[in-house]
Amino acid sequence: MPLLQIDSLEKSFGGLKAVKDVSFSIERDEIVSVVGPNGAGKTTLFNLLTGFIKPDGGQIILDGRRIEGCNPETVCRAGFVRTFQSSKVFPHMSVLDNVTIGALSRFNDIASARREALSIFDFFGSRLHDYSDRAAGTLSWANRTRVEIARALACRPSLIGLDEPTAGMNPAETNEISELIMKLRNEGITVLVIEHDMSLVMRVSDRIVVLHHGELLLQGTPPEVRGNAKVMEAYLGNGSSSTAN
Incomplete structure (x- = not known):
């Protein structure tokens, strides 16, 4: 049984069909990326899957x-x-408190949640430990992204969704985030990514879902997507390192 099964998902805003009869599944321990240009329906799909908007039709089945x-x-x-693509850290709270908030989804007391947050820091090496007492809003964009991922991990998810995790990052920071994504999968966490950086998508994904005007254009492995003429022409340009806009 797939960890996530999406069947015939639909969403309209007025007369605009933002998501049209979209179906695909995500297996456990996969990294699946959703790509497509602006207006393809990626963000609407993400919001449907995570409960921020309600679908007009279809089913979303998580772990049965x-x-x-x-x-x-x-x-x-x-x-x-x-x-989220736009940073949602609590800027005036410490890094440790930001991650502790995530752990409070599982623990009823602050002390236990704080211990859980500190254990999550170990996943990131010294980076978050070094900044634990700093206000999250003072960190670089890349480190704020790490704080958001840490806060999500403190909820102990089986599936984590990353909305353009490398937006605004330089190549070195992007490479570090790509390594982090693969590390998440190696730790037994399934990953769903929306991302415009196609070099990252091709590098980390087990499968890629391509949306076009709210519809599923293609799903397949990176070589299958890279080798599809329609996708290459519409989204990827002439090489796998292109960026879909």
Whole structure:
């Protein structure tokens, strides 16, 4: 049984069909990326899956449980947690407190949640430990992204959704985040990524889902997507390192 099964998902805004009959699945321990140009429906799909908007039709089944129409807290408790393209850290709170908030989804007391947050820091090496007492809003964009991922991990998800995790990063920072994504999978966490950096997508993904005007154009492995003439022409340009806009 797939960890996440999406069947005939639909969402309209007025007369605009943002997501049209989209179906695909994600197996456990996979990294799946969703790509497509602006207006393809990626963000709407992400918001549908994580409970921020309700679908007009279709099913979303997470680990055997239907979650379409559930609120974000319920989806989180079911095991699917997301980050955001725009930083959602609490800027005036410390890094440790930011991650502790995530752990409070599983623990009823601050002391236990704080211990959990500190254990999550170990996943990131020295980076977050070094900044634990600093206000999250003072960190670089890349480190704020790490804080968001750490806060999501503190919820102990089975599936984590990363919304353009390398937006605004330089090549070195992007490479570090790509390594982090693969490390998540190696730790037994399934990963769903929305990303414009196609070099990263091709490097980390087991499968790629391509959206076009809200519809599923293609899903396949990186070589299958790279070798598809329609996708290459519409989204990827002339090489796998291109960026879909």
